[in-house]
Structures are given as structure tokens and as C-alpha cells.
Amino acid sequence: MHISEGVLSPAILGLGAALTAVGTAIGLRRLDYDRLMTVAILAAAFFVGSLIHVPIGPSNAHLILNGLLGAILGWAAFPAILVGLMLQAVLFQYGGITVLGVNTFNMAFPAVLGFYLLRPAMVGSGRARSVAAFCCGALSVAGAGLLTALSLAFTAEGFLRAAQLLFLAHVPVMVVEGVVTVLAVSFLIRVRPEVFSIS
Amino acid sequence: MAAAFSVTVAMVRHPGTAAAGLLMAMIALCASLPPKRALLRRVVLVNVFILFLWLTVPLTMPGETLWTLGAVGVSREGLELVGMVTLKSNAILLAFLALVASMDSPTIGHAMARLGVPSKLVFLFLFTYRYVHVIADEWQRLRTAARLRGFVPRTDMRTYATVGHLFAMVLVRSLDRSARVYRAMILRGFDGRFASVCRFTIRPRDGLFVLCGLAAHILMIFMECFAGVLRV
Incomplete structure (x- = not known):
């Protein structure tokens, strides 16, 4: 899901950085120091979550979990994902400084959308909750894949086919993310329902 | 400085300049003396994405066909685009490795704070880093x-x-x-600010480094403009 450095055009990089700056500003304004620590440690947890590999058929993929993150943190997903990507850049050199804005926006924006559209149903009960949680997990990954593909496609026409392939490769990941999100949400609601009142 | 370098290289449009950028990044990297094996692994990892582009873009990009592999033609424009991306990507990566990744994260956090990054973001960065390992x-x-x-990961619901x-x-x-951590911090009188024990000072060496960096930038910008003039 990460776009490396040096691939995208300056216009896309600038746009991504600007949108991320706005999202992060909103996220930070809504956070006070009382909840900052919670967000920091949850960001660490999601960073660890993105290192979890699950088998899909013959291959395996790592989880992204931006849907669940968005559902729990709301707008704070922007700073949390930004920080997570910064750490990935520093620790593993995935992504980098110039693409930080684009990558953050691509993952955080669908997460925030999920927060507004699907979260009310996710804290409900019964089948509606499962469906909403599945959609939240799957569509957040789909949205992130779509935005990534779009940023590639708008950079150069030649990347169009590569972008399409990249998106298709994410379809199985979407299903797995959806399933994992459903189960994680039902577990959290049973064990610690106040998780969903952080944001 | 790494950020400025990345931005400059990302803007560059001519292969010659990109190659020069790669060379400069290599020099900076040699100066920072990183452990070799870890370095190699990281460079290979990032190039996996580049390899994916090499495998798809030249085959699918419309343009003048160089040669054909069975049913698909390899286009010149596609090759140029991917070659360019490879050069730029590696140049930025090496510069980043040399200039940023050789710092430890607390240093990066304090540097960010001094550069005017919002204090809440710095707080998040430092504490996320602190607790990732935990x-x-x-x-x-x-x-x-x-x-x-007896849990064995498989492709199934379980x-x-x-x-x-x-x-x-x-x-x-x-x-x-x-x-727990937050309560402990309140107990120790946390009021939203960090009192750092170590102080950063500017040494003559740092000034020299900034000068060299600026010179490298100006050189690259010149090459970019000059190449443009030559082509037209």
C-alpha cells in the first residue's frame, strides 16, 4: 500500500501533504492532553497490528486495520497514522518524507469516512453491527487502495495499468480485513465497550 | 536537510540530474557509516515495489515499441519512466538513510519540536515510538x-x-x-511540556555540513535548468 519516494509527481505530493496537514490539524485540535497518551499507545498498537501477517491462500498479507483505527479514534486517526508512517519510515524505510502526506491521507481519509458513516451502526447490536464492522474494515482498505491507485494514475498515464493491478491485489486483503474487523469489534464491545467512547 | 533533498530530487525531471543526486546521496551515506548488512536489506525491500513497476509499466504504457515479448510490446516511454523512478527513489532513500535514519527517534522528536512541529504531534511521535516495542x-x-x-495460521475462519x-x-x-502511564505522568507533574536533559548546540562542523548541502542543492538545480536549455 505504500508508495515509495520518487514515484509521484510534485503536484500529487503537494496535494497529499496539504490534505494531511488539514486532517492532522483537525485531529490534534480535538485531542486534549488527557487523551493524548491513549491515542499514542493505541497508535503503537495499530503499528504492531500492521506487522501481523495472516495467510491468504498460498501467500500472506499484513493487516492494515485502518478501518478499526478510524472507528475508535475518529479524526485522531490522522495524527495516529501520520506518526505510524513516520516510524515506519524511520525504522524500516517504508515510504519516506515526501510521500508521507499522500500515504497518510490515502489511509486516514477512508478511516475517518468510516467513522462518520458506519460507526453508529457498529456500536449497535446484532447483525447490523457485524455488517457495519465488515464494511468498515473492508471499505477502508478498498478506499485506501483506490486512493493509492488514483495517486499513481494521476502522476503518469503509464502507471494506470500498474495502479489497476495494485488495486486488484488488494481485493482478498479487503475481505480478510473485513472479517478480522468484525471479530475484533464484537470482542471489544463485549470486553471493553468504553473503547468506543475515546473519540 | 533530508526533506529538502527529497523534495528537490522528487521535482527533478532529467535522468542525468537524478543520477547526480544518487551519487551525492551515496557520498553522504558513506560519511555516516551505517551497518552494512541492515542497510542492504532495507535497500532491497524498498526496491521490491520498484521491481513491481518494472514488471508492469513498460509492458502496459502506450508509446513507441522497442521490442516485443510474445504478444506484448515493451515501450520506450515506459522504460524511461521506470528508469527515472528507480534512480530518484534510490537517491531519496539513500539520503534519508544517511541523514535521518542514523539518528535515534528521541533526537528526531526533539529536532521536530525545534523545527516548529506542533507539540502534540511530537508527543504522539515520542510516545508511540516508546511503546511500540512494549x-x-x-x-x-x-x-x-x-x-x-496448538494454533497454526491457515486460510480459514478460525x-x-x-x-x-x-x-x-x-x-x-x-x-x-x-x-496507567498517564496517571504515573500526572503524579510526576507532567504539564504538557518535556524538559530535555541534553541540549543541542550548533558546532562548526554542522555549519560546514549545511554549506556542503546547500552547494549540492544549487548544483542539482543548475544541472536541471541547464539540461532543460540543452534539450530545447
């Missing part, structure tokens, strides 16, 4: 417990259910931990 240990513990009970529950458990524990 949470990773937590996850490992749960996974070990699952494996002791695996995904287990992973979902384990991860949710990690979230619950993180939440509890954050409450």
Missing part, C-alpha cells in the same frame, strides 16, 4: 500462548477469528496501559 512484546506473548495451545480476538486483546491491554 506492545509488540504484548502481541508476541499472546501469540506464543496461542501457539502453545485463523481470522483468532487473529481478530488476539488483536482486540492487544488493544484492550494498550488502553489499560495508557491509563
Whole structure:
């Protein structure tokens, strides 16, 4: 899901950085120091979550979990994902400084959308909750894949086919993310329902 | 400085300049003396994405066909685009490795604070970094417990259910931990600011470094303009 450095055009990089700056500003304004620590440690947890590999058929993929993150943190997903990507850049050199804005926006924006559209149903009960949680997990990954593909496609026409392939490769990941999100949400609601009142 | 370098290289449009950027990044990297084996692994990892582009873009990009492989033609424009991306990507990566990754994260955090990054973001960065390893240990513990009970990851519902529950458990524990840590910090008089024990000072060496960096930038910008003039 990460776009490396040096691939995208300056216009896309600038746009991504600007949108991320706005999202992060909103996220930070809504956070006070009382909840900052919670967000920091949850960001660490999601960073660890993105290192979890699950088998899909013959291959395996790592989880992204931006849907669940968005559902729990709301707008704070922007700073949390930004920080997570910064750490990935520093620790593993995935992504980098110039693409930080684009990558953050691509993952955080669908997460925030999920927060507004699907979260009310996710804290409900019964089948509606499962469906909403599945959609939240799957569509957040789909949205992130779509935005990534779009940023590639708008950079150069030649990347169009590569972008399409990249998106298709994410379809199985979407299903797995959806399933994992459903189960994680039902577990959290049973064990610690106040998780969903952080944001 | 790394950021400025990355931005400049990302803007560059001519292969010659990109290659020069790569060379400069290599020089900076040699100066920072990183451990070789770890370095190599990281460079290879990033180039996996580049390899993916090499495999797809030249085959699918419309343009003048150089040669054909069975049914698909390899286009010149496609090759140029990917070659360019490869050069730029590696130049930025090496510069980043040399200039940023050789710092430890607390230093990066303090540097960000001094550069005017919002203090809440710096706080998040420092504490997320601080607890990543702790949470990773937590996850490992749960996974070990699952494996002791005979859990083998497969492509089935049970695996995904287990992973979902384990991860949710990690979230619950993180939440509890954050409450404990925050209370402990309040007890020690935390008021939203960090008092740093070590101070950063500017040494003559740093001034020299900034000068060299500026010179390298100006050189690259010149090459970019000059190449443009030559082509037209």
C-alpha cells in the first residue's frame, strides 16, 4: 500500500501533504492532553497490528486495520497514522518524507469516512453491527487502495495499468480485513465497550 | 536537510540530474557509516515495489515499441519512466538513510519540536515510538500462548477469528496501559511540556555540513535548468 519516494509527481505530493496537514490539524485540535497518551499507545498498537501477517491462500498479507483505527479514534486517526508512517519510515524505510502526506491521507481519509458513516451502526447490536464492522474494515482498505491507485494514475498515464493491478491485489486483503474487523469489534464491545467512547 | 533533498530530487525531471543526486546521496551515506548488512536489506525491500513497476509499466504504457515479448510490446516511454523512478527513489532513500535514519527517534522528536512541529504531534511521535516495542512484546506473548495451545495460521475462519480476538486483546491491554502511564505522568507533574536533559548546540562542523548541502542543492538545480536549455 505504500508508495515509495520518487514515484509521484510534485503536484500529487503537494496535494497529499496539504490534505494531511488539514486532517492532522483537525485531529490534534480535538485531542486534549488527557487523551493524548491513549491515542499514542493505541497508535503503537495499530503499528504492531500492521506487522501481523495472516495467510491468504498460498501467500500472506499484513493487516492494515485502518478501518478499526478510524472507528475508535475518529479524526485522531490522522495524527495516529501520520506518526505510524513516520516510524515506519524511520525504522524500516517504508515510504519516506515526501510521500508521507499522500500515504497518510490515502489511509486516514477512508478511516475517518468510516467513522462518520458506519460507526453508529457498529456500536449497535446484532447483525447490523457485524455488517457495519465488515464494511468498515473492508471499505477502508478498498478506499485506501483506490486512493493509492488514483495517486499513481494521476502522476503518469503509464502507471494506470500498474495502479489497476495494485488495486486488484488488494481485493482478498479487503475481505480478510473485513472479517478480522468484525471479530475484533464484537470482542471489544463485549470486553471493553468504553473503547468506543475515546473519540 | 533530508526533506529538502527529497523534495528537490522528487521535482527533478532529467535522468542525468537524478543520477547526480544518487551519487551525492551515496557520498553522504558513506560519511555516516551505517551497518552494512541492515542497510542492504532495507535497500532491497524498498526496491521490491520498484521491481513491481518494472514488471508492469513498460509492458502496459502506450508509446513507441522497442521490442516485443510474445504478444506484448515493451515501450520506450515506459522504460524511461521506470528508469527515472528507480534512480530518484534510490537517491531519496539513500539520503534519508544517511541523514535521518542514523539518528535515534528521541533526537528526531526533539529536532521536530525545534523545527516548529506542533507539540502534540511530537508527543504522539515520542510516545508511540516508546511503546511500540512494549506492545509488540504484548502481541508476541499472546501469540506464543496461542501457539502453545496448538494454533497454526491457515486460510480459514478460525485463523481470522483468532487473529481478530488476539488483536482486540492487544488493544484492550494498550488502553489499560495508557491509563496507567498517564496517571504515573500526572503524579510526576507532567504539564504538557518535556524538559530535555541534553541540549543541542550548533558546532562548526554542522555549519560546514549545511554549506556542503546547500552547494549540492544549487548544483542539482543548475544541472536541471541547464539540461532543460540543452534539450530545447
